[in-house]
Amino acid sequence: MRAGPSQEDIRRHNLGALLRHVHLGGPISRAELTSKMGLNRSTIMALTSDLTAAGLVREELPRETGRAGRPSLVVRPESARVYVFAFDVSPDRFAVARVGLGGVILDRRESTYERGAFALEELAGTLSGFARQMRRKTRADTVCVGAAAAVSGGVRKGDGVVRFGPNLKADEVPFGEELGRRLGLGLPVSVGNDANLAALAEHSRGVGAGVRDLIYLHGDVGIGGGIIAGGHLLGGHNGYGGEVGHMVVNPDGRACGCGSHGCLEAEVGERALLESAGRFGAGQQGRDAVRAVVEAADRGDIVAQEALSRVGDWLGLGVANLVNIFNPEMVIFGGMLREIYLGSAAQVRTQLALHAMAPQREKLRLRTSALGDAATLVGAAELAFAHVLADPLEVLARANA
Amino acid sequence: MRAGPSQEDIRRHNLGALLRHVHLGGPISRAELTSKMGLNRSTIMALTSDLTAAGLVREELPRETGRAGRPSLVVRPESARVYVFAFDVSPDRFAVARVGLGGVILDRRESTYERGAFALEELAGTLSGFARQMRRKTRADTVCVGAAAAVSGGVRKGDGVVRFGPNLKADEVPFGEELGRRLGLGLPVSVGNDANLAALAEHSRGVGAGVRDLIYLHGDVGIGGGIIAGGHLLGGHNGYGGEVGHMVVNPDGRACGCGSHGCLEAEVGERALLESAGRFGAGQQGRDAVRAVVEAADRGDIVAQEALSRVGDWLGLGVANLVNIFNPEMVIFGGMLREIYLGSAAQVRTQLALHAMAPQREKLRLRTSALGDAATLVGAAELAFAHVLADPLEVLARANA
DNA sequence: CTGGATTGTTACGCGAAACAACAAACTCCC
DNA sequence: GGGAGTTTGTTGTTTCGCGTAACAATCCAG
Numbered sequence: 001m002r003a004g005p006s007q008e009d010i011r012r013h014n015l016g017a018l019l020r021h022v023h024l025g026g027p028i029s030r031a032e033l034t035s036k037m038g039l040n041r042s043t044i045m046a047l048t049s050d051l052t053a054a055g056l057v058r059e060e061l062p063r064e065t066g067r068a069g070r071p072s073l074v075v076r077p078e079s080a081r082v083y084v085f086a087f088d089v090s091p092d093r094f095a096v097a098r099v100g101l102g103g104v105i106l107d108r109r110e111s112t113y114e115r116g117a118f119a120l121e122e123l124a125g126t127l128s129g130f131a132r133q134m135r136r137k138t139r140a141d142t143v144c145v146g147a148a149a150a151v152s153g154g155v156r157k158g159d160g161v162v163r164f165g166p167n168l169k170a171d172e173v174p175f176g177e178e179l180g181r182r183l184g185l186g187l188p189v190s191v192g193n194d195a196n197l198a199a200l201a202e203h204s205r206g207v208g209a210g211v212r213d214l215i216y217l218h219g220d221v222g223i224g225g226g227i228i229a230g231g232h233l234l235g236g237h238n239g240y241g242g243e244v245g246h247m248v249v250n251p252d253g254r255a256c257g258c259g260s261h262g263c264l265e266a267e268v269g270e271r272a273l274l275e276s277a278g279r280f281g282a283g284q285q286g287r288d289a290v291r292a293v294v295e296a297a298d299r300g301d302i303v304a305q306e307a308l309s310r311v312g313d314w315l316g317l318g319v320a321n322l323v324n325i326f327n328p329e330m331v332i333f334g335g336m337l338r339e340i341y342l343g344s345a346a347q348v349r350t351q352l353a354l355h356a357m358a359p360q361r362e363k364l365r366l367r368t369s370a371l372g373d374a375a376t377l378v379g380a381a382e383l384a385f386a387h388v389l390a391d392p393l394e395v396l397a398r399a400n401a
Numbered sequence: 402m403r404a405g406p407s408q409e410d411i412r413r414h415n416l417g418a419l420l421r422h423v424h425l426g427g428p429i430s431r432a433e434l435t436s437k438m439g440l441n442r443s444t445i446m447a448l449t450s451d452l453t454a455a456g457l458v459r460e461e462l463p464r465e466t467g468r469a470g471r472p473s474l475v476v477r478p479e480s481a482r483v484y485v486f487a488f489d490v491s492p493d494r495f496a497v498a499r500v501g502l503g504g505v506i507l508d509r510r511e512s513t514y515e516r517g518a519f520a521l522e523e524l525a526g527t528l529s530g531f532a533r534q535m536r537r538k539t540r541a542d543t544v545c546v547g548a549a550a551a552v553s554g555g556v557r558k559g560d561g562v563v564r565f566g567p568n569l570k571a572d573e574v575p576f577g578e579e580l581g582r583r584l585g586l587g588l589p590v591s592v593g594n595d596a597n598l599a600a601l602a603e604h605s606r607g608v609g610a611g612v613r614d615l616i617y618l619h620g621d622v623g624i625g626g627g628i629i630a631g632g633h634l635l636g637g638h639n640g641y642g643g644e645v646g647h648m649v650v651n652p653d654g655r656a657c658g659c660g661s662h663g664c665l666e667a668e669v670g671e672r673a674l675l676e677s678a679g680r681f682g683a684g685q686q687g688r689d690a691v692r693a694v695v696e697a698a699d700r701g702d703i704v705a706q707e708a709l710s711r712v713g714d715w716l717g718l719g720v721a722n723l724v725n726i727f728n729p730e731m732v733i734f735g736g737m738l739r740e741i742y743l744g745s746a747a748q749v750r751t752q753l754a755l756h757a758m759a760p761q762r763e764k765l766r767l768r769t770s771a772l773g774d775a776a777t778l779v780g781a782a783e784l785a786f787a788h789v790l791a792d793p794l795e796v797l798a799r800a801n802a
Numbered sequence: 803c804t805g806g807a808t809t810g811t812t813a814c815g816c817g818a819a820a821c822a823a824c825a826a827a828c829t830c831c832c
Numbered sequence: 833g834g835g836a837g838t839t840t841g842t843t844g845t846t847t848c849g850c851g852t853a854a855c856a857a858t859c860c861a862g
Contacts, residue, residue, distance in 0.1 A: 006415075006819060007848050010407050014849090031809065040851050045810070069808025070858040154760050163760050213638040227726075229635050229642075236728025237614040240761050241630075247722045248756050251651060260756045321648045325628075325726070327637025355649050355661045359555050359564050360641050407850060408817050415818090432840065441820050446841070470839020471827040803862100810857070819847090826841070832834090 014039065015392045018047050022057055022077050023102055023389065024204055029062065031072035048075055054396040055143070056082055056101065056388075077102035081142050082396075084384035085131045087149035087179070088194065088376045089123055091115050091221050092286060096130040098138075099381035101388075103205055105374070107134045115221070115285065120151065120162060120173045128182035143399045148190040148384035149179060150197045150376045152220055157239030160191040190383050194218065195334075196242050197379025198369070199226020200233055202332050204382055206370040214330040215322050216369075217244065219337030221286075222257075223265040227326065245269075249317050267314035270336060276307035290336045294343035312344025316351025323356045323364060334369035341368060415440065416793045419448050423458055423478050424503055424790065425605055430463065432473035449476055455797040456544070457483055457502065457789075478503035482543050483797075485785035486532045488550035488580070489595065489777045490524055492516050492622050493687060497531040499539075500782035502789075504606055506775070508535045516622070516686065521552065521563060521574045529583035544800045549591040549785035550580060551598045551777045553621055558640030561592040591784050595619065596735075597643050598780025599770070600627020601634055603733050605783055607771040615731040616723050617770075618645065620738030622687075623658075624666040628727065646670075650718050668715035671737060677708030691737045695744035713745025717752025724757045724765060735770035742769060 017037060021028060028036075034044050051057045057075050065071040079100035088095040088110075095110035109130050127149075135144065153165020160176040176191040183189065192200075199216035202208040208216070212231040218224045225244035227234040234241040245265035246258050253262025254272060266272060270290060274280040277293045284292060296304035319331055333341040341348060345366070352361055369375055388395045418438060422429060429437075435445050452458045458476050466472040480501035489496040489511075496511035510531050528550075536545065554566025561577040581590040593601075600617035603609040609617070613632040619625040626645035628635040635642040646666035647659050654663025655673060667673060671691060675681040678694045685693060697705035720732055734742040742749060746767070753762055770776055789796045 006411050007850095010411065010849060014407075029809095034809095041809070042811075042852085043850055046849085065808095065859060067808080068806070068860045070810065070856095072809060154758075156760075164758075213642075225726075229630055229637075230633060232631060234630050234727070236630075236761070237730035238728055238760060238764060240728040240758070241614075242726070243728070243758065243761070244726050246725045246756070246758055248718060249649070249652070251718065252653070258758060317649060317652065321722075322726075324647045325626075325643070325645050325723075326635065327639055327641040327644070329638035355647070357555075357565075357641070357644065357647055357659060359557075359639060360637070360644070363639060408819095411818065430840095435840095442840070443821085443842075444819050447819085466828060466839095468839080469829045469837070471825095471841065473840060806859105806861085808857100808859075811855085813852100813854085815852080816850090818849095821844105821846075823844090824842085826839100828837105828839080830835105830837085832836105 012391050012393075014043070015047055015050060016389045018044070018075075019051060019056060019392050020389045022075055023385065026102060027074050027076035029072035029074050030059075033075065048073075051075075051392060054393055055400075056392055056396060079104045080106070082145055082388075083138075083142065084145055084381055085134075085147040085183070086377045086380035086384060087127050087131075087147070088380060089120065089127070089149065089151045090194065091152060092117075094123060094127065095377055096127055096134070097377050097381070098131075098134045099378070099384075101385070103378060103381065105377070107137070108377075109134070120153075120165065120175055121178065124175065124178045124182055128179055128184075131183055143396070144185055144187065145388050145395055145399050146190075146384035146386075147179070147183060147185070147187055148192065148197075148380045149175060150192055150194040150380040151175060152194045152222075152224065154240045154243065155191050155193050157235060157237075160189075162191065163240075190386075192380065192383050193224065193226070193239075193242070194220070194376045194379075195224030196226040196233060196235075197383060198334055198371075198375035199228055199242070199332075199379070200382050201371055201375045201379035202334070202369060203228045203233075205378060206375065207332055207367045208330055211330050213326065213328045214332060215244075215319075215326060215328045216332045216334060217319070217337050219269070219290075219333075219335040219340060222269055223337070227328075229326065244318065244322060247318060247321065249314055249321070253314075264314065264318040268311050268318065268337075268340065273307055273311050273340065276310055277304050278307075287336055287339070290339050294339050297343055308340070308343045309347050311340060312347030313351055315340065315344065316348035317355055319348060319366075320352050320355035320361075323352065323360050327360045329363065330365045330367055332367050332369055334372075334375055338368045338372075341366070413792050413794075415444070416448055416451060417790045419445070419476075420452060420457060420793050421790045423476050424786065427503060428475050428477035430473035430475050431460075434476065449474075452476075452793060455794055456801075457793055457797060480505045481507070483546055483789075484543065485546055485782055486535075486548040486584070487778045487781035487785060488528050488532075488548070489781060490521065490528070490550065490552045491595065492553060493518075495524060495528060496778055497528055497535070498778050498782070499532075499535045500779070500785075502786070504779060504782065506778070508538070509778075510535070521554075521566065521576055522579065525576065525579045525583055529580055529585075532584055544797070545586055545588065546789050546796055546800050547591075547785035547787075548581070548584060548586070548588055549593065549598075549781045550576060551593055551595040551781040552576060553595045553623070553625065555641045555644065556592050556594050558636060558638075561590075563592065564641075591787075593781065593784050594625065594627070594640075594643070595621070595777045595780075596625030597627040597634060597636075598784060599735055599772075599776035600629055600643070600733075600780070601783050602772055602776045602780035603735070603770060604629045604634075606779060607776065608733055608768045609731055612731050614727065614729045615733060616645075616727060616729045617733045617735060618720070618738050620669070620671070620691075620734075620736040620741060622671060624670055624738070628729075630727065645719070645723060648719060648722065650715055650722070654715075665715065665719040669712050669719065669738075669741065673715075674708055674712050674741065677711055678705050679708075688737055688740070691740050695740050698744055709741070709744045710748050712741060713748030714752055716741065716745065717749035718756055720749060720767075721753050721756035724753065724761050728761045730764065731766045731768055733768050733770055735773075735776055739769045739773075742767070
């Protein structure tokens, strides 16, 4: 309930709001900003001046106006100058990216490895090494303003410690701290759950742009989720919100790695699909194996079709439950679930019609991820930029000091 | 993203925050307000002066201070002067109350009737009649600043139309509008789902005070729910959020009135319990019938015990799912679920241990409603007061005009 | 090239909250 | 009971963000 010296708060808030417009919406004229933010021309000028002076945005004359009147200056993010590091760690893959203000991926490196080959701790060195390499290539006037990592596991609110990650060999790992130390930039590294961050990404720059209530479902080895409720990421009391993978949809169903039975993850996860299709342990694994099943089903393979149908039924039931509970405007399927949904949309829709209540489902939109594999990385970048948008000047003052 | 003339916004916000403190926390000294709101002494004085002048609060010298220094003036809500009307409509009961600022129930009338005897439209006249009667009894200087109704059905966001209410014979009923017209006070009447409003009530003045992430489960004829996520009621895209009653927990389970099978409501609702206990249609109905089963189980009735155990298992599974998805700090059982939970807490806890993930459940608290039957009414009053807290002076200026 | 339209820029005023100084009222202690 | 110390109410002043208004700059249309 604190307010602080309120005038500064206003300024901070308005600076952040303006920067957020530019960051998420891309180049925009001062005239549009005045109308969208409901502030006065002169105020917008003062704000942009501050941000320009801080080196966060640049103002340029537009090429063509097309309308009468003096052309309005276009405010664009200093994408090449101001950037963050984004990390993404999955059980069989990691990626590092340098992401500029505005969401541009300036540099990117990734690597795949055998599933579960590395423990989370071991990766911190490699990740920070790549980041330092990228940093060395940058020009002198560039400035790193943050860093964040997405991990496929539970991240405790507050200290950002990775609590569980059965697919990642992690338990009580202070990953952010470790990464921050190794980066040596004096910056704290935020950590978030991968599906949560992918949800954030789709919400800010994906199919879910402008949608205030959405559910993002991510299929990887397991099933993760991220929920945007009322425009805000649902974190829960300890930060484990959105973990829909262990919602029980079939009490008499398959055993799940978590000890329970019939979890969404157990019925819809990669293993369930491959086993049903009689392809588990048959060499292929991961996204490619799932794709192969969907393609086989498309070609008329009965076993694959039935496996996909079965999985689609459970997925549909899970989605129906979530729709009943949340009444979202959109459900987004990402990761491996993109393929599964595309291959079993009919089953999903049938189950929705059966189990979801009419008012909740009548305006519902089902979509697949727009950002694809980059979603997690983009989400991590958003997380890293978050404190910049919360207090633009403070962050840059510290960075330039 | 609009900001408006920001100085007024600040003032409005601060006035609202101060009034909210007094409204929810009761009488409080100006000194405490300065520290809790983080504002300056002189600012607090200016704010309380405005609110006192508007007749919303009163300032008094405290009886005893106990501490050194000049005693700080105590700010208390004008509970007797400023009030709202709160309505609560269930399938077999309705209640009308006059609730003063601060949450005091000043006057109350209720009535029970045979389940489903009335359609929602028919009740508007009765309800407004009671309200008008209450209003006639008030002194001349009292002022009604709002009204709201809780209904056991889905309420569409925006226009407040009751979309569904299978237990209430309602379909596309513009209940708020109708009630507002009949009240004749020139006030809009907000409408909300009963479980949602009960959740709001427990969050603001019940066991969930200060808890930012909680789930309230309400058992009536069906099972309703309200979710507070990050301190805000989860409404969803169209306002049907929190409808947990039709989450499918047992796909092979009992048929539900909604057309689906194995919904939480179908497995845990009143009918499921009474049927399992062999008491369905045996004269008793409603809360009393449920209580009878729990009491019989307490006395050692095997059939009742098994019925309760079975229902408790499904309840526990439902709660486990919600805990996995939301990671709430607290789950509150209200209405008939209070009795059911108290009679089957062991089953609920067992299912939680089986199906809820450790990080989500380790800090979880299970509680029963503190406000009991008044929860819905109190929640409706909160809803009615909401716009007063959002802009105290504007509301009172209009009321006194 | 002129007029209308739109925006950038600057000087000024308003208002909300912080700050500082003083007065008021209490407790404690002798 | 009275003085010292403490805490708060009250008032005048200052600060700072934003809105307003007036003017300059720059576009398009004719």
